[in-house]
Amino acid sequence: MKKTIIDVAKELNLAPSTISKIVNNKGRISPETRARVLKYVESSGYVAMSSARKLSSKKSWTIGVIYSDISLVGFEHPFFSRILQSFKSYVEKMGYEIVMIVSKLGKNEMTYLDWCQNKKVDGVLIIMGNINNPNIIQVVNSDFPVVSTDIQMKNLHTVICDDRMGVQKMFEYALKKQIENFIAVTGPITSRSFAERMHEFNRLFDFYGFDKGEQNLYITNGFSSDSGYAIGEEIAKRKKVPKLIFVFSDVIAFGLIRALEHHGYKIPSDIQVIGYDDIDFTKYFVPALSTIVQDTKAIGTTAAKILLGYIEENRNNEHKVTYIPVDLIERDTTE
Amino acid sequence: MKKTIIDVAKELNLAPSTISKIVNNKGRISPETRARVLKYVESSGYVAMSSARKLSSKKSWTIGVIYSDISLVGFEHPFFSRILQSFKSYVEKMGYEIVMIVSKLGKNEMTYLDWCQNKKVDGVLIIMGNINNPNIIQVVNSDFPVVSTDIQMKNLHTVICDDRMGVQKMFEYALKKQIENFIAVTGPITSRSFAERMHEFNRLFDFYGFDKGEQNLYITNGFSSDSGYAIGEEIAKRKKVPKLIFVFSDVIAFGLIRALEHHGYKIPSDIQVIGYDDIDFTKYFVPALSTIVQDTKAIGTTAAKILLGYIEENRNNEHKVTYIPVDLIERDTTE
DNA sequence: TTGTAAGCGTTATCAA
DNA sequence: TTGATAACGCTTACAA
Numbered sequence: 014m015k016k017t018i019i020d021v022a023k024e025l026n027l028a029p030s031t032i033s034k035i036v037n038n039k040g041r042i043s044p045e046t047r048a049r050v051l052k053y054v055e056s057s058g059y060v061a062m063s064s065a066r067k068l069s070s071k072k073s074w075t076i077g078v079i080y081s082d083i084s085l086v087g088f089e090h091p092f093f094s095r096i097l098q099s100f101k102s103y104v105e106k107m108g109y110e111i112v113m114i115v116s117k118l119g120k121n122e123m124t125y126l127d128w129c130q131n132k133k134v135d136g137v138l139i140i141m142g143n144i145n146n147p148n149i150i151q152v153v154n155s156d157f158p159v160v161s162t163d164i165q166m167k168n169l170h171t172v173i174c175d176d177r178m179g180v181q182k183m184f185e186y187a188l189k190k191q192i193e194n195f196i197a198v199t200g201p202i203t204s205r206s207f208a209e210r211m212h213e214f215n216r217l218f219d220f221y222g223f224d225k226g227e228q229n230l231y232i233t234n235g236f237s238s239d240s241g242y243a244i245g246e247e248i249a250k251r252k253k254v255p256k257l258i259f260v261f262s263d264v265i266a267f268g269l270i271r272a273l274e275h276h277g278y279k280i281p282s283d284i285q286v287i288g289y290d291d292i293d294f295t296k297y298f299v300p301a302l303s304t305i306v307q308d309t310k311a312i313g314t315t316a317a318k319i320l321l322g323y324i325e326e327n328r329n330n331e332h333k334v335t336y337i338p339v340d341l342i343e344r345d346t347t348e
Numbered sequence: 349m350k351k352t353i354i355d356v357a358k359e360l361n362l363a364p365s366t367i368s369k370i371v372n373n374k375g376r377i378s379p380e381t382r383a384r385v386l387k388y389v390e391s392s393g394y395v396a397m398s399s400a401r402k403l404s405s406k407k408s409w410t411i412g413v414i415y416s417d418i419s420l421v422g423f424e425h426p427f428f429s430r431i432l433q434s435f436k437s438y439v440e441k442m443g444y445e446i447v448m449i450v451s452k453l454g455k456n457e458m459t460y461l462d463w464c465q466n467k468k469v470d471g472v473l474i475i476m477g478n479i480n481n482p483n484i485i486q487v488v489n490s491d492f493p494v495v496s497t498d499i500q501m502k503n504l505h506t507v508i509c510d511d512r513m514g515v516q517k518m519f520e521y522a523l524k525k526q527i528e529n530f531i532a533v534t535g536p537i538t539s540r541s542f543a544e545r546m547h548e549f550n551r552l553f554d555f556y557g558f559d560k561g562e563q564n565l566y567i568t569n570g571f572s573s574d575s576g577y578a579i580g581e582e583i584a585k586r587k588k589v590p591k592l593i594f595v596f597s598d599v600i601a602f603g604l605i606r607a608l609e610h611h612g613y614k615i616p617s618d619i620q621v622i623g624y625d626d627i628d629f630t631k632y633f634v635p636a637l638s639t640i641v642q643d644t645k646a647i648g649t650t651a652a653k654i655l656l657g658y659i660e661e662n663r664n665n666e667h668k669v670t671y672i673p674v675d676l677i678e679r680d681t682t683e
Numbered sequence: 684t685t686g687t688a689a690g691c692g693t694t695a696t697c698a699a
Numbered sequence: 700t701t702g703a704t705a706a707c708g709c710t711t712a713c714a715a
Contacts, residue, residue, distance in 0.1 A: 400692035
């Protein structure tokens, strides 16, 4: 049977409360007893039972994670999974555990806020969500500290990648290689990040005064490789084909490259391509795709630090956005 | 402030214990009061605080999940993530919540078993693990009900895909299309599943008495597309190239196909290819790869059902393997 | 500096 | 059929 704090206290001839204070680093205790207790605790492997701790204490050392409104998407999304992973590692190092917030607890349907109260979480991370979901709105405006790595809202601190910087890095590359004849292909701009990347592209294009040529920007119909393929065909049929294409999504780039190749263009000697995202498969693609990497590890860690800050300093939620830098990885579709 | 069971009791002029019994469906209660309480509980949204429940009750309605020994891999693995997702959905429907088991709780290093005791989990799922890890061995041989979707051990019930059936489906295809000139490419057979697939391949090949030709089986050096590419080059240089290749991994198949194409072979008209796994990218690959799908959803759900069975019927762990059927998806690398 | 004792919100046992 | 009451294991005022 597991040792309780009472067992430990008895064995050391102390009161349970003394043990508690020492284990939790609270109150004033003589260095000797502290050392004695710590030593014993260490060797006996005593750890306070978490449910008892949560019940009697204000703090639960637990952070709720809202992963998605649609429970079906769940852990499968590689990008957000990776963020979650680094978030988790960081908060665990700091003594917190994470739990997934769902709108069901046992057999009971409940709001996210109810859930947070029921579990007494210390804070919540919205790793992916929908700003119109009443459940989300409620938590964000509650007293719980909340940080997001996806949505932006009033009273919400968001940690995301710097989309403008990504496009800037693409331009830097073009400038460095002195390529002037380049264009961009973006996914549907209903997506915030696509819209932002496109915006920055247009801004820089004008800023540097490049020639728009036949057409310097294409927007796909969808998010898939197929929609990339379709645009690739269009581009292949141009009078003058660009030397370099920025594609704001790796998946779209895969299709686009195939189309270009089918029309006889060689990548990168005829046309260079830079993708965006660095998804898992990007490096296996042939030719390995040069792309903009989002530092998912940094997003997770930063979000964790910020959230723990709110929790530990007891600050109120605020509308803020923290940008994480991105990088260009040059692989085989550039030269 | 959240309502407690005492609030509910007061408001209904009943004892807390009565409420508890009703909410948990225990003891004998008159139909009238039961209805009255249930109605009130429903409308007021009362849900018992989980930590208090866990503290006072034997059952915790919590299942611990061991995802990986290396915390870094974590949620990123698409295959296991998907299993976890369906497992989670199922047990949540049945009233359980899942928590990740790590070897650290707060700042304390601890064994998986300690962890399970500390959290009083009702059972554990090993979604991915290492049979040599002492921590794993300990939990498996403990009194906790354990089920795995990866490793096989004494005292452990495992739910995995039927690798032999996968290879059988490949043969069925060849037989149906009356192709006799086919070969297999497998990844390193240090991996259990590769070994099993290879074994079944050899068995069936002999069973049907096919001609081994130049060489009917290739083993790659690694798990990557590159190692597939290398084998692809070897195959392309054969005197007589096969009509159909079974590749026991999609990732390896991607590289292999590229190599074949670079040597001028057309897929599928010259050579057909069937992969294995149906990873995310498989359908975006050009040409979309025909492959063997493992029904990850079924794995998760089945594992969940089995584990809850052990928990609720209080049975001891046993060495058993439950196989989940697989399927062949025909896409563009077969015809 | 240490100890006592009262909670935290449930469930479980036993009595009414 | 319902209700008191004692756990569950811990934290936290407050007292010593």
